[in-house]
Amino acid sequence: MADISPLSARPEVLDFLLTRRSRPAKTLRAPVPDRGTVDTLLTAAARCPDHGKLEPWRFLVLERAACTRLAALAREIGADRPLGPEKLEKSTRAFADAHLVVAVVSVPKPSDKVPETEQVLSAGAACLSLVNAALACGWGANWLTDWMAFDRAFLSRGLGLAETEIVAGFIHLGTETIVPPERPRPDVAALTEWVSA
Template sequence: MDALELLLNRHSCPRLAEPAPAGPALDAIFNAGLRAPDHGGLMPWEFIVFAGEQRDALGQILAQAAQKRGDAEDKVEKARLAPLRAPLVIAVAAKVKPSDKVPPLEQQLSAGCALMAMQMAAQAQGFNGMWRSGWFIFDQFVHRQLGLAGEDQLVGFLYLGTPLVEVRKLPERDPAQFVRYFGE
């Protein structure tokens, strides 16, 4: 699949199974993330990998966070089971570095670009994934449990594996609905 075809047909897959990317395939995914735009060369990324039983540990962290929020028991259980929807979960965080030139938002955007590049690299290799966010990525308890501090910010969880379903083609979109030429 060529690069333009990959980008134009980008899609998320919610049903993932073994095998997950490993070895050279996983290395390629990380290397794609490390090529994200990076104003100032700060490399403000961290990729935290959860595989096997580590997904259960992540689920416990998310369930505890849901309990602390006062969520109903069904939502706590849903949070606990969330990381088990894929054989591999990668938390992507912006490790915000002090900079007079590069504000935290730019560093967070860079981490978001890294996450998307990683998803695209997975898809290019025959795997797929889904970028999951939600309240978890802003929860300070979750941040602390994952070793984040200060201005660090989770930008999402990348669920990766082999697609279990044929993903439907996304609808075509008319760029004219989203593009405005200044001065016209």
């Protein structure tokens, strides 16, 4: 392990990051975090990198009834999309089985200094920060998108999003019912190039 300054070292945090594992959304059930806990998780998510302090994201907390409504809407709209029955059922079940989902909405802001791409990446960073905060608190969490995150009809009718907004991630939260097995991880050495000059 690399040398870490003893004044700022947080080995337990590094250990968490080195062993973190998302929980499949389909295995998450009630109970779910209460409002106070969700507020804490969102506060942690909002501490993500945000060049220019633009806050190019916002959060929609979707409770059980909203998830049920969105499942029906996904089925309705998805029937007109070239998804196939298996894909349509899978995407519909993602909401039908959910008890609590946070939609992290990418909200690009006009800026001469911060390109839209950086703002979308900030929304993605908020997604990962939210997942990690939930996992660190002992909740199951999973980051999904699927076609609904980009479908204008679904975004407008289901979530009331503006034309310029998309969902960077649907973050499913709940109690894990199955501990997932470890999966193969990237060979970091094969993906890394050191440039010395």
